[in-house]
Amino acid sequence: MSITTKASAFRSRGLKSTLGIAFIATGALVLAGCAPAAEPEAEPTAIADYTLTLGTLLPQTGNLAFLGPPEEAGVGFAVSEVNAAAESTGLTIEVEYGDSGNTDNKAYETEAPRILAFDPTAIIGAASSGTSLQFIDQVTGAGVIQFSPANTSDAFTTYDDNGLYFRTAPSDVLQGEVLGNLIAEDGHQTLGMIVLNDSYGTGLAKYVTEAFEAAGGEVVAAPTYNTGDTVFDTQISEVLAADPDAIALITFEEVKTILPSLFGQFPSENLYFVDGNLSNFGDQFPAGSLTGAKGTLPGLTIDSIGEFTAALDAWVAEDGGEPLTEYSYAAESYDAVILLALASLAAGGATEGVDVAAKLQEVSGGSGDGEKCTTYAECADIILSGGVADYDGISGPITFDEVGDPTEASIGIYVYGEDNTYGAI
Template sequence: MNVFNRSRSGKILGGIAVVGVSALFLAGCSGGGGSESSSDAPDAGGELALKIGTALPQTGNLAFLGPPEEAGVLFAQSQINDVSADTGLTLDVVFGDSGDTDNKAYETEIPRLLGENVSAIIGAASSGTSLQFIDQVVGAGVIQFSPANTSDAFTTYEDNDLYFRTAPSDVLQGEVLGNLIAEDGNQTLGLLVLNDSYGTGLAKYITESFEAAGGEVVAAPTYNTGDTTFDAQISELLAADPDAIALITFEEVKTILPSLFGAFPAEDLYFVDGNLAQFGEEFPAGSLTGAKGTFPGTSVDDLAAFTTDLNDFWVSEGNDELTEYTYGAESYDATILIALASLAAGSTDGVEIAAKLQEVSGGSGDGEKCTTYADCAEIILGGGTADYDGISGPITFDEVGDPTEATIGIYQFGEDNRYSAYEG
């Protein structure tokens, strides 16, 4: 697999984009939240009963991401509790549904989770959905930690220092995808855009990157969550006769694509993290051959060992086999980081845990590298500072809870309508 190095010229060299992102994020506010029990330092002989909730998409237009994300949380919980006799910390997880901005499952689920006295809530996957309840969560002194939010709105959001994410801002994915489309020789681009903070934000950065490379966006129709017909938007795109089309959507893409098959070359279609899926037999063989897409995170090929273990564990818990793995590693890492921060704080209070999250991610710059919960916990309980490098990447939070390092995977569909790493 080739490596794409981010530079001002925006050249795409293929496969994985490894980018340092701290320069792209503005200084902003992030901070405090609460639950129970507090002390100044971790105590190996003490007991910490940590409880977190999840507001991940069991329903709605990102429901296909729910299983890998919940699997990541559950897998991390099992490893945390496997060594609870040594660490003194046990983790309880209350699972909930974020839904989306159409079905609004979060309106009943978030109060239910907060009523369980959780210290943190992992979710939502959708940036637009997270923005519907972030004030409610951080206002209760509880951490909101998303494995998948990419909207740049969160970087400067007034969140009481209680919002964190293991996915990078759309500034990065937009730059990588816009450059990829240009490097493929396309001079004009059409965008089909979900009208929420994720869709419009990502469209903005794709446009900026593509136009900086000399291209022109010739059409960018939008649609709203809950829409079921897209004829007008597709007609507008095709009438503009673009060289390429980027689909900035969620699961609605399954309804959109059949109208493009035969009307637009598959190899000139581009996907994003919200809709890049292993479609397989959902569409006729060869329907997507040559189409490309991006999503943040370590390459699924490089995560082969983790995804095998994740799937085996998930199935052993009585669930169906996973068909998608997007954001599973980020959900796993989010759970591990919350537990490590709780250990470092010697507390299950949300505000105190949040105050340690940057430190245990390596953001303080003076920690000892470790890659498993058990090893990091041993460092903390020995009086040291742990610097957790996760399955999804180094993470390393800045002062606003954004990761300062990230990878953007570039993928391409084959004849079987399944994607694999793009070799360039």
């Protein structure tokens, strides 16, 4: 199942987790009128050869390390497509990969300066909102775009980033609404949560609570823990003592340590996961341990983008990389690169972060006057022919607002099977 919305007024009413796709409009108005006769289409003209330098600060280590491979693969795959079209566009991308780590190992403290030394137009990352907040000032203060494929904290919506922060993942306002309503619609009246104490965890927990309580439920326990913690007995005991109907685990990879203490004490079908920990655990746990557990993940369902993931797998194999076992945020990472390339072309071959950022809303469709296109080559042709491109990506329409947030997004709902892997409902 995938629930799609134009991000706004969903806080004022519940989203129904019915099969299909639900749309909520933000009040967009399309005016039709008389148009002059169409002029002959211009031929695409390549810009003089130039290179766009990008960096990444994605989790190669830390409690979101399982997201690193699909995100870096999404970046690499997009770069390969942009470079394959260089003869017709003039644009080539070079990438320097770096490790964001997390707020415990602090890999970003040495990696962010290292990547900035390459004078990139943009840095893609981090995955963790809390980690991104540790170096956003350093990046945007240097006139470099910070573009995250996975940050979901609402803190970024109002952050003073000099107009240089963008993300292809939606704010947790949406995921919290969907998850809270899902738990209520499954018939649960009381909810316990174990929550990561950072901007991502507490923010998402807030919106889950609001949605669940608006549906008539009660949150009976919500203990927190800090990044780097390895023992969770206190939090688990507090939640189980409250005897909730359901438990939502708003965590990162720490969930692997938490779950064994819940097995046998709490029914798996009443457990709920989020994007920070939704993973194909497989034989890491006994077969059937997670049967019936559900989770949410921003983006179109993995099942619905099978053509993309198959092409991504083929590219990874050709590039000599390890086969992917996860695909979370691969599409969002791919789209981030494509949007940066298109914005650079739309800016006349610009490589300065400020100039490229000025075109990102336009090429995403946020200006409202572009021509729809769904591939880099198609969109580049429109731009190089003198038109305005409106890129609809693998992860969704995107459509940035004035602060770099996507105004349209999807939330996939998944359920675990006997093999401890998840599939779309």
